[in-house]
Amino acid sequence: MHKIKFYIVLITFFVIFVSCSGTKRENMSDTMQIKGSDTIVNLVQVWAEKFSQNNENLNIGVTGGGTGTGFAALLNNTCNIAMASRQAEDDEIDLAKKQNKIYKEFVVGLDGLAVLVNKNNPVNNLTIEQLRDIFMAKITNWKEVGGEDRPIVLLSRESNSGTHMFFKEHVIRLNDEKSKDEFSLKALLMPSSQAIVDEISQNPNAIGYVGIGFMESQTKTLLISAKGTTEFFKPTIENVMLGKYPISRPLYLYTNGEPTGIVKKFIDYTLSPEGQKVVVETDFVPITTNNK
Amino acid sequence: MNRKLIDSIIEKIIFLCGIIAIVFVVLIFGFLLKEGFYFFKDYGVFKFVLGQYWYPSSSPAVFGVFALIIGSLLVTLGAALIAVPLGIMTALFISELAPKGVRDVLKSIVELMAAIPSIVLGFVGMVTLVPFIRTAFNIPTGLTAFSGSIVLAFMAMPTIVSISEDAIRSVPWSYKEGAYALGATKWQTIRRVVLKAAMPGIIAAVMLGIGRVIGETMAVLMVTGNASAIPTSIFDPVRTLTATIATEMGETVRGGLHYRALFAIGLVLFSITFIINFIADLFLNKNSKKG
Secondary structure (H helix, E strand, C coil): CHHHHHHHHHHHHHHHHHHHHHHHHHCHHHEEEEEECCCCHHHHHHHHHHHHHCCCCCEEEEECCCHHHHHHHHHCCCCCEEEECCCCCHHHHHHHHHCCCCEEEEEEEEEEEEEEEECCCCCCEEEHHHHHHHHCCCCCEHHHHCCCCCECEEEEECCCCHHHHHHHHHHHCCCCCCCCCCCCCCCEEECCHHHHHHHHHHCCCEEEEEEHHHCCCCEEECEEECCCCCCEECCCHHHHHCCCCCCEEEEEEEEECCCCHHHHHHHHHHHCHHHHHHHHHCCCECCCHHHC | CHHHHHHHHHHHHHHHHHHHHHHHHHHHHHHHHHHHHHHHHHHCHHHHHHCCCEECCCCCCEECCHHHHHHHHHHHHHHHHHHHHHHHHHHHHHHHHCCHHHHHHHHHHHHHHHCCCHHHHHHHHHHHHHHHHHHHHCCCCCCCHHHHHHHHHHHHHHHHHHHHHHHHHCCCHHHHHHHHHCCCCHHHHHHHHHHHHHHHHHHHHHHHHHHHHHHCCHHHHHHCECCCCCCCCCCCCECCHHHHHHHHHHHCCCCCHHHHHHHHHHHHHHHHHHHHHHHHHHHHHHHHHHC
């Protein structure tokens, strides 16, 4: 009797297994993996949800890990689309060429980096040069920039984060490609943007940067001036779109070669007016038509 | 005939199971050596071990792990200084002093402590310990080596307590009876007789606890701040070897220099834990010869 039961269970499992793998094979082209930048992972997740509402058999997996992770995954064939908050670097492109792959780049939105401090910090604005000196530990006390007599604690993201690279290129190196300047070794490398917000909200000494999608009411956002000027701007969507706020950047999706099939449909969707509406809803900045 | 055949087959299966652990350790070590060796050939051992700058994503990339080694050792040392006295005292209390009811409760609580996942400890530490340390010691940030040490001390405690408790309990009754017969007080007996006889076991417990601490990743990552500057005190933020591997392995491309640098870090870690285990083994053997 027990043996018969055992066989029935076994056969049922076998049938389920076969039927599952059968359906999987049919819909192979309808699963899509998207990996990369933590900055836009929320945005792409909303895109993926809305897009798969119209495509019932479609399975989209969206995971973060950092821009570098996305590029590596694209090369290792573990994802179809890489999310990036910076452009692919020369050595990444070279490595792709060695494997006969070509990155195809799409600008899908804009992002600004907000510089955050604790609510009790009296400092309201910084020039981008002051910001640079702070993160290179040339300025180490808040009183040097008009604040209280407190040491400055630097909060940065991990080096695999697109945000880290962007800040380094646009603030630390002030867009000078020949510059070899680096973050101070004293900068704390935090594992996530949320960890930066958490530390700033309870530490009056801290300063850090996050994507404007991450701005929170528990912290204070500083106004920043562009290089060589003293007119300060808040990282609002308008200021980023008009190019007034200096620490802003494009956001990218990358595919391996010209996209086809469902991948192409997805990218077309993100660039459509409907897709760009999602960009605004998730606190990023849409691309204007003349940007394209 | 048939029975003998089954016997020999089962014997072989058991032999295979036994040998598998060895095979895996050898394979892992071989893999680490291979990748690490490529890296040392390309980059240089001394530049790697004694280098003070860790800028893996700059071009050209700089891989100096000196600050990370110091960070790992500092956090571990701090954890040992907290966990060792506390752990041994707890073990003594459980095995020698506590009344039976208290002993059972305490023992099961210590065992429960070992079951707390490290990420939970790290999270609790981040939310409660970090702000507290900043205000209590009036330092710029609570994300310091000291916070890491406290969290790790919690993780090493159960190992130290349960193994040294075993060691203390295996001290023969006749030793204690002899001491009492000579007129020694309870404290004199514990200090001069029990602790002395159990010492090899206690040292092994400490080493195993430290081995666990130096390999721990997530909890440390969340509370030490991860700044790769060489710390000047235990109240500075530090970055450990394990945290570096954990945060950076995602971005590396297989076969690249950065990928191999992380394996070289693994090799450094492996060497450190190997030395610790070796010392622990030495003491354990000494113990078993005595008993």
